[in-house]
Amino acid sequence: SPSVIATWMPGQKTVAMPDGVARQLAARSRLSVKIHYRGVGEEVKDLSSVGLYFAKRPPAKQTREIAVTNPEIVIPAGASLHRVTASYSIQEDTEAIALRPRAHPLVVSLQATVYRPDGSEEVLIWTRSYRFDWQPTYYLKRAAPLAKGTRVEVVAYFDNSEDNPNNPNSPPKQVRWNDLTLDPLCTLVVTAARASAD
16 A cells, blocks of 8 residues: 655755664555645746665664544634544554644644653644645654554644635635545654564
């Protein structure tokens, strides 16, 4: 099945994976690049390229993407501060090394907190004044351990009022997952690293 191996936005600094961490690609995998453009009113040329770096030895840890989302989200018309949640339970010991919020233009803030089996809590990310046109990947300075049984909870607030300049509907209307985009209204993509299989 298809999986995202990386995302990048113009102006975002490229970041290498930590030593000993890599993404495994099956033999004969096919690489597809999806590019989103914004009109600038004139013809331009694209000089995009992709660089892959291959591990010189089998990595100690392999990465995978975990999507924390809730497809049942409905944002009422006119709601100025509508709260939605999504959660995911970690099934095996792993660690978060990067986070990427992906959300609808109506999102104004998104916070992700982990609740560990030992009772500890940690806020992994809190974006305020969220910008739909700027959805970078945030690389953590140090990996955040996610033991088996850890719950990742995302809380996001949406502004579906006439006062929101990012609202594509005038007057505002109720919004569901598929109303404007095939992507979920609110997802946190966690790049997680776990021990490589022997």
